[in-house]
Amino acid sequence: MASFRTPYHPSPSSASIADSERTGYQHQFSQFHKSPFQSTELPSSPYSLNSLSRPEFEMKQSMSDLSTTHGHDPESGTINPAAPPEPDLAEGDAGPPSLLARARRLIPNSIYCRLYLLAVLVEATVDVVIEGILYLKMRDYYETLSASDKPNDDLYIKRLPVYLGIFAFAHVYQFVLAMFAVHQRNTMQFMFLALFNILLLLYSIIQIFEIGAKADTIINPTSLQTVQILTSLIPCVIGFAQVVYIGLAWKIYQEFGWKVYKLLGADRRVKKMYAHYLFFECLIKFDGFFWVGFSVQYLALVLSPGDVEYYLTIVMTPGCFLVLLVGHLAARHESKWMMISFFLGCLAALVYFSYKLYRIWTQRTSPQYLGVFKSHTIFAAISIFFLLITFASGLIVWNNFEHGLKIQMDKADEAKKRADRAGVSGHQRSGTVVSSYMMNGTGGSKRNNRMSIE
Structure with a gap:
């Protein structure tokens, strides 16, 4: 006796809303209705004719599309069925976020x-x-x-x-x-x-x-x-x-x-270049602290307001931050001329701290440096050490110019701008289109309803 199998019906948990619509249209064209392959125009539907003429196995939507389309974040493992569709954000559609909104996004x-x-x-x-x-x-x-x-x-x-x-x-x-x-x-x-x-x-x-x-x-x-x-x-x-x-x-x-x-x-070369970039950024930030610490001690404990060196040191303190800012911009935008300027500034700072360290140790027995030469020596030595490492790290970052890292980081910046216009926090973990931009680091449109064979 021939055995009959129960027809397969996809469960609601594994079918998307689009699948339900397509199934409804298929039942309308049973053996008592016209064939769906005839040239009869259906009401305006995204699944008219072209989608109905496809085999059934080709019309199944992948779970990855379902997760990114209906508010599901694969990273968080949660489903938000009530997530509203994200509006298409064109350039300049929304104004810049308010100051309060920017302050709130500082909290992750x-x-x-x-x-x-x-x-x-x-x-x-x-x-x-x-x-x-x-x-x-x-x-x-x-x-x-x-x-x-x-x-x-x-x-x-x-x-x-x-x-x-x-x-x-x-x-x-x-x-x-x-x-x-x-x-x-x-x-x-x-x-x-x-x-x-x-x-x-x-x-x-x-x-x-x-x-x-x-x-x-x-x-x-x-x-x-x-x-x-x-x-x-x-x-x-x-x-x-x-x-x-x-x-x-x-x-x-x-x-x-x-x-x-x-x-x-997954490009290992880009990830390695990004690690070099982050290391260089960290060095620049800590350079600023030790430079300021040395300058403050030297101004308050050694120099007097009447000295010419006193005013030169005051002028050089913001100059050091200017050099570090140039280095940051050069690494981020891959500007060779700015990087050359940064290297020249590092060499000038290296000469300055070396001279100060030599002067401190040659005059450590004088009343001017007595009792303070130890702390000055520590800060000057650490500043020189960080300068040498920063210079070497800058050369590595220079060598990574025009190898694809800037393109990836520009995409991430564009995604952040789109998220700011949408009012989405940079640390929000939702399945919206804007958050997908941030996670994928792409500035183009998010793929929607990709048909695949699974």
């Missing part, structure tokens, strides 16, 4: 990125408040002393306020760099921030011994125990934050890895 949607920024903000706030309390306690006690009782050492008068200010500036700078790292999805910068936080930890430990050595002359004896607790609390806060940074950085690295892949594709 990723929970790990939010926790990372929150940890950096809490660490910076706690450490800056403690440093401020230490400064106020020392100042209040110092003002109560008579002229004969005031210490001759300049720890409080000149050095300590400068060091406390640099330490506070380092925390603010760290938070700004963390914002850039999250916004630009620069996973390499998270590693640089972890190393930078270790340097802050070492400095906080050294600060305990510096303050303790002169605590009996610059701190009120009744506040001595409080000061000791506060100075010991700073490295504890930084050490705990370091553990949090490492754990969150690993989760962020896993989260950003797929997005960077969608941005650059």
Whole structure:
């Protein structure tokens, strides 16, 4: 006896809305109706004639198209059936986003990125408040002393306020760099921030011994125990934050890895060039901190307002940032002339720091440098070290010019502009057309309803 099989009917969970429409039109043309292959015009439908004349196996829509068409993000694993269709965004259709909208997009949607920024903000706030309390306690006690009782050492008068200010500036700078790292999805910068936080930890430990050595002359004896607790609390806060940074950085690295892949594709050469670019960007940002730190110390502790070198140093400080900005623009836009200007600026800065380091060590026994030559030497040596690495990294970036990286990054920038006009956050993980632009790094139109054989 012949066996009969039940006809296959696709389940609603695996069929798209388009499949339902096509199935409905097919039932209308049964054996009691006209053949769908006749030249009879149907009402305006996207599936008239051409689609109905195709074999059934060729009309099935792939699940990848379904996921990208009906609000499904393969990365998030969620389906939003009520997602409205994304309007076609032409150039200049919508005006620029408001200031409030831009500020809201600074807050990422990723929970790990939010926790990372929150940890950096809490660490910076706690450490800056403690440093401020230490400064106020020392100042209040110092003002109560008579002229004969005031210490001759300049720890409080000149050095300590400068060091406390640099330490506070380092925390603010760290938070700004963390914002850039999250916004630009620069996973390499998270590693640089972890190393930078270790340097802050070492400095906080050294600060305990510096303050303790002169605590009996610059701190009120009744506040001595409080000061000791506060100075010991700073490295504890930084050490705990370091553990949090490492754990969150690993989760962020896993989260950003797929997005960077969608941005650059599977071309290993482009990914390698992008890694060189990110490394160069990180070096430029940290160059700025050490250059400013050295200049502030040199202005406040060594030079006097009447010196010609004092004003030259003031002029050179913004000049250093101009050189770093030229380097950033040269790497991003692959401008050889700007990169040559950046190299010349790096050579001038290298000569400047080398001269300062030589002068500090040859005159370290003079009253001008006595007591400050160690910190000046550390900042000058670190600045020279970073300059050499930045110069070498710039040469590698120069060699990568016109090899396809700029094209991919331009596509990503165009996608971001379209997302800004649509009011979509750069970290939003939705299945809309605009978010697909950002994920794929393409500026062209998103593919829709691609028919495939599966």
